[in-house]
Amino acid sequence: MAKNNLNTSTNTPGLDANRKKEIIGIIIMSIAVLLGLSIFSYNAGDYQYARSISFIDLFNPDANSRLVQNWLGPVGAYLSHYLVHSLFGYTSIILALIIGYHGWHTFRRRDFKDLGWLTVLSIWGMILLSTFIGWLTTNADFPDDSIWSGAAGIAIAQVLYNITNIGSIIILSVLMLVTMLMFVDRDLQKTIDSVKLWIENIQEKMEERRAARQLRKEEKAKEREKRLAEKRAAKAQKKSEKEEEEELKKQPISETKDEKEPVKPAPSIDELVEKSEEEDQKKREKEQSEVKTLDTRQRASLEKEEEIDDEEDDIEVSVYVGKGDEQADEKDLDKLNKEKAKEVPVIKYKFPTVDLLDPPPSEGNEVDLEEIKENKRIILDKLKRHKIEIVGINAIVGPTVTLYELEPAPDVKISKIESYSNDLKMATASKGLRMISPIPGKSAVGIEVPNTTRETVYIKQVLNTKKFVETDFVLPVAFGKTIENEVFMIDLTKMPHLLIAGATGSGKSVGINTIITCLLYKCHPDNLKFVMIDPKKIELSLYRNIQNHFLAMLPDSDEPIITDTSKAQDTLESLCKEMDERYDLLKMAMVRDIKSYNEKYKTGELDEELGHRHLPYIVVIIDELADLMMTAGKQIEEPIARLAQLARAIGIHLVVATQRPSVNVITGTIKANFPARIAYQVASKVDSRTILDQGGADQLIGMGDMLFNNGTGMIRIQNAFVSTEEVEKINSFIGQQAGYKEPFHLPIIKDDTSEIPDPLEDIDEYFEAAAKLVILHQQGSVSLLQRKLKIGYNRAGRIIDQLFNAGIVGPYQGSTARDVLIQDEDELQELLDNLDEYD
Known part of the structure; x- marks a missing residue:
């Protein structure tokens, strides 16, 4: 109860x-x-x-x-x-x-x-x-x-x-x-920054309204002028019709009934002479104006052409100044970026403005017609001496070089022209002459001769074009301008990785800054992260200010820019782990690429409790691969090769640069997975063939002059120049904003020692010999066992792990060899005996 x-x-x-x-x-x-x-x-x-x-x-x-x-x-x-x-x-x-x-x-x-x-x-x-x-x-x-x-x-x-x-x-x-x-x-x-930003937004809105009012006023004024012009034209037409009617009335009527139309009087001889003189005068004025517009080399102008005649030769050369890309309005990029920033409300972010970039000089370089005429004469004279007939020649003037397109006679072999490239280089006295035989898509041979006065392409000229502002590329990179004066732009997601090589001082670091600057101007921090590896320690240090906005790093890392080789190896292995995790997420979401995954996540179709998250693109910048390969070798090459082979679909892209394009740095594995390559000036033809699979980079003239090859053809580009001061201003502008609480953290990799096999199980037959070698040389390295025992890398690595578990060598220390804990063979023998007894 x-x-x-x-x-x-x-x-x-x-x-x-x-x-x-x-x-x-x-x-x-x-x-x-x-x-x-x-x-x-x-x-x-x-x-x-x-x-x-x-x-x-x-x-x-x-x-x-x-x-x-x-x-x-x-x-x-x-x-x-x-x-x-x-x-x-x-x-x-x-x-x-x-x-x-x-x-x-x-x-x-x-x-x-x-x-x-x-x-x-x-x-x-x-x-x-x-x-x-x-x-x-x-x-x-x-x-x-x-x-x-x-x-x-x-x-x-x-x-x-x-x-x-x-x-x-x-x-x-x-x-x-x-x-x-x-x-x-x-x-x-x-709070102060928020108030300042609020005041700036109010000022910008007021300016936009003022500009809109001004635009409406101008449109109304144009409409009024148009209506007045139409009224004037109508009045003039009525007046002319009345005058014609009066003239028709005054003319005598023909006696024949069939011919009712008035007969016009025939013009006199004086009128015909006067008319012909007026037409000749107009032609001469038109030719003079074309020559003047050709002399002033403005990139926004239309394509110009001028024929240069030589008294001694009947071959004419047509000079083309390439048509430049249309410049955008000063505020177009900023307005577009404001709208883009509103679409991603994770943090209140303001894109860098175009005003942070230095404006190019107002005066452009002039086209030296005398130089083009002299080079044309030298080329034709040299080829004529060797009995090579040329039937036509065109000159395309670029910022750095002028391309002479030679059209040989039908019976001339191209190899014969190519064999005289050094003679032409000596005759023109140029710093670097490059021959293209033949030009892809044309029945002509190309000879690129450097200009005496070269033009500097500024980064603002490239970014402030409609081509860059209105692009729909995910990761757009505008390198600079081609010979035709067009902005050369690629999408890093489609390349999907980029290999850069060039001698010291040829412009690699400026090229890397150009890539990063383009991405900073077009990508929101929520959609893009950088992993920066800089063994030289000074080239990428300016970007530490944006670590909470754009940088990705290991959770236990002290510095946002990786300068230590062991940290670089850990970071690359962590990226491989991130890649594997992303592929698992894509598999669960049943999509094929990162773009489809993020769209599905944004619409709420993916559950966060299952581990789904927004995946930003990750761009890995390695400024000097040679130093990493020298200190770590295979341990660095393997994760780079893995990422290059598999990481495209999940949004991880590599930009790798080196100043030593030799085969032991750019190995076959790395080279095969980097279809897009950039070559700045290199020292020899061997280096050019290593990076591009053909010559030409040894004939470049430095200071941003480069060749781009993505497997479909070679393009010569003048790299856009971005100064250190501009990079500092951009980083300072972004760094002063309120970003995320911490950088984007990469996954932590497990310690290698956790998977080392037990020393008493499955001991290798070379175990004792390897132990004696290690004690003799007092160096616990995998490469030592490979050389002395003539075994493979994987087997030598397993033996080193067994030596560690046996207490003969110390733990893993990155690129340096392991410490040897046994000093002599007597101590080793005692340890081996204990192992045998235990077994």
Whole structure:
């Protein structure tokens, strides 16, 4: 029976903890509302009536309690008297707001962790505001009404005035300003930046409206001019029609009935001569204007052509100045980036503006027609001496070189022209002459001769074009300008990896800065991360300012830019792990690439509880591969090769640069997986063939002059120049913004020692010989065992692991050899005997 009673009491329905919190929250909010009503309805005379009321009078219908005007009656009169009159005046309403906010938190079952700071700051603000009003009431001839500040506020203000006199109002003003800023955000710097950004946004909107109004005015003015012109034209047409009718009436009518049309009088000889002279004059003026426009080499102009005649030779050379890409408006890129920033509301990010880039000089380089004419004469004369007939020649003038397109006679062999390339180089006295035989897609042989005065292509000229601004590439990279003066732009996602090589000082570092700058101007931090490996330690150090926006790194890494070889190896292996994890996510999502995955994740089709997340693109920048290959070799080559083979679909792309393009640095495995390659000036033809599979890079002239090959053909480009100062300004602009709380963290790789086999199981037959070799040379390295025992890398690595578990060598130390823990063979023999006994 007792048992049944116990069960009955246990199953009795009651209030759970959540429902209790909701009820308590409603009660607290009700108290706050009542308190606020009593403060709002404060009346100075209510307290006197409330004091005269006895407890019995409360039950009398005609009691004095009816004289109390407070909305809460005598209770409200007492509360409002103490809060408004005796303490902090009408500012006491803040106390009611705080209580109501606590009640709402209780009702919503929220955590009170962050509410303590707000409560303390609110009470402090109430006291400070009451004191500020009290100071104005007592010292600034304000109306003497203590209900706004209360007696406590006036008393504190008087004490502060007695201590600091007129300085008290300055102190109170500063404290008020600081308190307001802390209400907005406890990070004052962030608050100031937010206010500045807000002011800038207002100014930009006002400028946009002003520009829109100006544009509407101009359009209206154009419409008015158009209407006036149409009216004038209509009047002129009517006038001409009337004149024609009058002339027709004056002309004699023919006697024949069939021929009713008027016969026009034949023009005189003087009129014909005068007309021909006018046509000749117009032709001469047109030719002179074409020559003038050709001399001023402006990239935004249309394609120009000029024929140069040689008195001694009947072959004409046509000079073409390539048509430049249309320049965008100064604010087009900035407007597009603002719209793009609004689409990704993860953080409030502002793209770098075009104003951060240095403007190119207003005066462009001139086309030297005399130089082109002289080079044409030298080339034709040299080939004529060797009995090579040329039937046509064209010259395409680029920023760095001029391409002469030679059209040989049908019976001339191309190999014969190619054999005289060194003779032509000596005859033209050029720094580097490159021959293209034949030009792809044309029945002509190309000879590239460097210009005497070369043009610098500035990064602003490239980024501020409509081609770059309106591109739909995911990772757009605009390298510079081609010979035809067109902006050369590629999508890194389609390449998918890039191999760069060139001698010291040829422009590799500027090229890497150009790639990074293009991506910073077009990609949001939520969609792009960089992994920067810089063994030289100085080239990429400028980008440490944007680590919380764009950089990816290991969680235990001290520096955002990787400069240590062992850290570089760990980072590359971590990227391989990230690649494998991403492929697993794509497999679960049943998609084939990162773009489809992110679209599916954005629409909410993928569950975060299963590990799904937004996947940003990762661009790995390696500034000097030769140093990594020299110190780590195979250990670096393997993860690079893995990433190059598999990482395209999941958004990891490599940009690898080296100043030593030899076969032991750019190995066959790496080379096979990098179809897109860039060659700056190199020292020899062997280096050119290593990077491009053909010659030509040895004939480049440096300072950003480069050849690009993606397997479909060779393109010569003048790299856009971006200065160190421009890079600093861009990084400073991004770094000053509020970014993510920490950099993008790559996955941690497991320690190699966790998977080392037990030393007493499956010991290799070379174990004892390897141990003696290691002790003899006091060097625990895999390469030593490979050379001395003539075994493979994997087997030597397993033996080293067994030696570590046996206590003969120390743990893994990255690129350096392991420490040897045994000093002589006697100690080794004793250890081996113990192992045999244990076995």
